[in-house]
Amino acid sequence: MSSPAPPDDCEGEGSGGRSLSYGEAEYWDARYVEEGGAPYDWYQRYDALRPFVLRFAPPASRLLMIGCGSAHLRMDVRDMSMFPDESFDCAIDKGTLDSLMCGVDAPLSAAQMVLEVDRLLKPGGVFILITYGDPSVRVPHLNQPGCKWKIVLYILPRPGFTGKIRRHVLDPVPLTERGRLPDGFVPEDPDSHYVYACEKMQGLTCSASPTVERQGEE
Numbered sequence: 001m002s003s004p005a006p007p008d009d010c011e012g013e014g015s016g017g018r019s020l021s022y023g024e025a026e027y028w029d030a031r032y033v034e035e036g037g038a039p040y041d042w043y044q045r046y047d048a049l050r051p052f053v054l055r056f057a058p059p060a061s062r063l064l065m066i067g068c069g070s071a072h073l074r075m076d077v078r079d080m081s082m083f084p085d086e087s088f089d090c091a092i093d094k095g096t097l098d099s100l101m102c103g104v105d106a107p108l109s110a111a112q113m114v115l116e117v118d119r120l121l122k123p124g125g126v127f128i129l130i131t132y133g134d135p136s137v138r139v140p141h142l143n144q145p146g147c148k149w150k151i152v153l154y155i156l157p158r159p160g161f162t163g164k165i166r167r168h169v170l171d172p173v174p175l176t177e178r179g180r181l182p183d184g185f186v187p188e189d190p191d192s193h194y195v196y197a198c199e200k201m202q203g204l205t206c207s208a209s210p211t212v213e214r215q216g217e218e
């Protein structure tokens with residue numbers, strides 16, 4: 001089953017019809033019990049994401065799937081201390097950071113998650129973040145002091161979008177030096193999904209600004 005629609009606000013329905021926030025663990029626990037483990041694709045189906053997984057997580061990679069929800073291993077993404085430093089080649093998040101952004105203390109939660117992902121990745125490892133957040137609202141969270149990412153951005157229309165896409169969706173969209181979309185760039189689908197491929201730069205770094213791979217920009 002596929003759910004192309006991102007949470008366009010932060011409210012979902014909990015038990016007894018009570019409104020709960022996507023930022024609350026209670027919401028997700030209730031939802032997974034209700035669904036009885038039925039598969040559910042948020043945002044994009046695997047066939048659309050497969051090229052990114054193959055590109056950034058070759059078959060032998062040690063891969064961390066963040067926020068996979070109903071899995072048996074339960075862990076808060078803000079504290080993944082059961083894993084040692086630099087133990088993964090790739091980490092993939094689809095929708096978890098977005099959920100944290102609905103919670104209380106969202107900026108703190110986002111910072112904790114990003115710093116944990118940075119800690120767990122080997123140098124040169126890649127964090128693939130799939131989100132409905134455009135660079136103006138996601139790059140600042142990726143840009144934690146102590147993290148240095150080389151970010152490459154892709155923009156995918158939501159499944160079922162019938163408008164014309166003027167570019168190849170597997171081509172990166174250039175980012176400005178500040179990590180924003182180029183002036184005048186408007187995604188064809190206003191409900192697009194953003195795929196940030198964030199490579200953890202080698203060596204000990206401490207940077208307040210991300211390294212953004214710029215294309216077509218002087």
Ligand SMILES: C[S@@+](CC[C@H](N)C(=O)[O-])C[C@H]1O[C@@H](n2cnc3c(N)ncnc32)[C@H](O)[C@@H]1O
Pocket residue numbers: 023025028029040041042066067068069070075076077078093094095096099100
């Ligand atoms: C929008 S769903 C996406 C689920 C899954 N990643 C996918 O793409 O199908 C958000 C997921 O984030 C998980 N989540 C939310 N807050 C979390 C937290 N603090 N720690 C771990 N997982 C969390 C929820 O359990 C839920 O599975």
